[in-house]
Amino acid sequence: MTDVTFMNDSPTLLIVDDEPDFLRGLARSIPKEISCRVLTARRAADALSLMETNPVELVLTDIRMPDMNGIELLDEIKSRDPWVTVVIMTAYGSIDIAVDAIRKGAYDFVQKPFKPDEINRILKKALERNSLIRENIRLRSRLTGMPDLESFLSDHPGMTHVLRTIRTVAAIDVTVLIRGESGTGKELAARAIHMLSPRGERPMVTVNCPTVPESLLESELFGYAKGAFTGASTNKEGLIHEADGTTLFLDEIGDITPAMQTKLLRLIQEREIKPLGSPHSKLVDVRIIASTNRDLEAKMAEGSFREDLFYRLNVVTVFMPSLREFPQHIPILAQRFVQQAALEYGIPPKSISEEAMHHLMTQPWPGNIRQLRNAMQKAMIFCKGDVLQLSDFLDEQGKVNTPHLDTSGVRQPFRVARDELLEDFTRRYLVDALTRNHGNVSAAARESGLERQHFQKLMRKCNVKPDVFRTECNQELQCNSGLQFREIE
Ligand SMILES: Nc1ncnc2c1ncn2[C@@H]1O[C@H](COP(=O)(O)OP(=O)(O)OP(=O)(O)O)[C@@H](O)[C@H]1O
Incomplete structure (x- = not known):
């Protein structure tokens, strides 16, 4: 991974190709007038990890790479941030692959071997498109009053991906599914998306699905007409009507009944509601954000959650990490x-x-x-x-x-529960050893009787980073001695 050029406030271009000479040559050939910072990666996995810590606007990627091909990389990038512009480099004659890439969201393609002028023209166009999109997002956020996202989601590197997705999806009117364990901040993320969106001036309408009795959920959501049931003495508008023009947040959607799933599917597909007992339907303009801590894939497999609803909700998914992971x-x-x-x-x-x-x-x-x-x-x-x-x-x-x-309340399958316990133990063990050794991985590994590589492998598995355990005196020592301070993994 190399950082070839850097210009302050310039967009970042990431070039991915497994051919080192070609990669180096291409990075050096980007002319000054395309003022951008250029990063390079020889593997798709390296590209993705660079994108975790660097705001990348434009990716130029080869198709054929050993670990993950360019189309898979494109898919992964788009699922993380749909606004990143991706240009694909294909071998001469592989037009089918290029078309497939465009269908999957690539901005353009270029066939190898290409002339410098050709690639520079494409890069210029791609960067122009990107700056227009970013400007649009920025203006909209300004108009709606940007909340200080960092102040509650934190700018810790592990959260940058979540923050970036939230900012990006806020600007476009897509349905968002927020997933994560209980208490990870799913509702907070939904609020952030709403507040940053053009609908953010009006309050978001929240429905906590499991807290509304099943028998009332339909009338609460869709409303009812006078005489629809005993006691319905007047027409009543439902919460979806109230959310017309703003955002409807369906909290814990994994807990609703199959009958309600069918009704919500219709709402998402047709943006139409029909109050209970009313002969008339009406169109509504609602943006839907849903959240769940349920394993929806397992629910679909057992037939208790509709697949078509899942795919309608799952246009963009935001995963909120657990504290164990971070x-x-x-x-x-x-x-x-x-x-x-x-x-x-x-x-x-x-x-x-x-x-x-x-x-x-x-x-x-x-x-x-x-x-x-x-x-x-x-x-x-x-x-x-x-x-x-x-x-x-x-x-x-x-x-x-x-x-x-304490296993008394554990309802998980044995293997899942055992693996979680083991991982938890391993993480605590690593944290203890690193704390005692002030973040010095070699010393911690020695003390644990493990090879350094094995210790590092466990750290990666449990997402434990050594930097946070380094004391100031340890940092100073390492910096003064001229050693590189960051752990290279
Ligand atoms: N990153 C954060 N910074 C500060 N407070 C947070 C953060 N994330 C969550 N919280 C706080 O933690 C609590 C739980 O958050 P929230 O209700 O959004 O989680 P949730 O995932 O929706 O939970 P549940 O699935 O149980 O409904 C709230 O009080 C919220 O303000």
């Missing part, structure tokens, strides 16, 4: 909840001891961010001093909370 996110969130609680309860903010932070980072948090927020609030209320200590996070018996070892 323990590095915990210190930022914990500090933020301390500040929030201080403001809310009118008490001075407190710092968090190293021991307490370590405890927070090694908990499995099955209730995710919600559970962390509650733990922080409780600790803030009961802590007597200026520093939150480990004891402020222990349960009534003075024990460290270890919910995963």
Whole structure:
């Protein structure tokens, strides 16, 4: 992976090709007037990881690559950020592949070997298109009042992908499905999408599907006509009518009955509602955002969730990561909840001891961010001093909370539960070892009796990054000694 040129505030072009000489030559041949930062990657996987940490506007990719071909890469890029412009390089004569790429959302294609003028013309056009799209999104956000997304979703690198998707889908009127475990911030993400969208000036209409009794859900959503059932003494508009012109957020859609699924499918397909007992249908203009913490694929397999509804909802999917996947996110969130609680309860903010932070980072948090927020609030209320200590996070018996070892409420299949427990144990073990060794991977591996590579493999599997465990003195030491500080994986 190389960063060839860099110009401030310029868009970024990422060139992907497994031929090192061709890649280098092409990157160097991009003329100055196409003012862009050029990144290169020799494998699709490297390209995707570069895109996690760099805002890439334009991708120029070869079709034939060993790990993932250009069309698969195109699919993956589009599912992450539909606004990235992708240009495909094909071998001479493979016009069918080029057409397929365009059908799948590529902006253009160019046949190898190509002349510099030809590729430069395409790149210029592609960058122009991209800047128009971005400008459009920016203006719309300004008009609707951009909320400070970072302030609640955090700009931790692990969350940049989620943030980018939220910003992008906000600007286009597509149906969005937000998936993730309970308490990961699905509703918050739905609000962010709505507020950033052109519909954001009006409030979003939220329906928490499981909390509305099944017998009432249809009339609540679609409304009813006078005389539709005993007690219907007047016409009543439903929530979908209320959401006409704005966003309808269907929270926990995985829990609705097959009959309601059919009705919602009709709404999504035809944008039409027919109140209960009314002979008339009417068109509505609603943008639908749905969320679920259910395994919809499993529900489809057992026949309790309609496939056609799933595909209608799943135009764009946002996956909210669990705290287990991003323990590095915990210190930022914990500090933020301390500040929030201080403001809310009118008490001075407190710092968090190293021991307490370590405890927070090694908990499995099955209730995710919600559970962390509650733990922080409780600790803030009961802590007597200026520093939150480990004891402020222990349960009534003075024990460290270890919910995963309590199997009484576990409903998962044995293998799933066992694998989760094992991964949780491994992650805690790694975090402990890295904390003790101030983020020094070699030392932590030595102490654990593991090969460094094995230790790194486990870190990758459990998404544990060493940087957060590095103390200031350790960082200084490494920087002063002239060593590269970032871990190269
Ligand atoms: N990134 C975040 N930063 C700060 N607070 C957050 C964040 N994500 C979630 N929260 C807070 O955590 C709580 C749970 O969030 P939210 O209700 O959006 O989760 P959810 O995934 O919709 O949960 P459920 O599936 O149980 O409905 C809320 O109080 C929310 O404000």
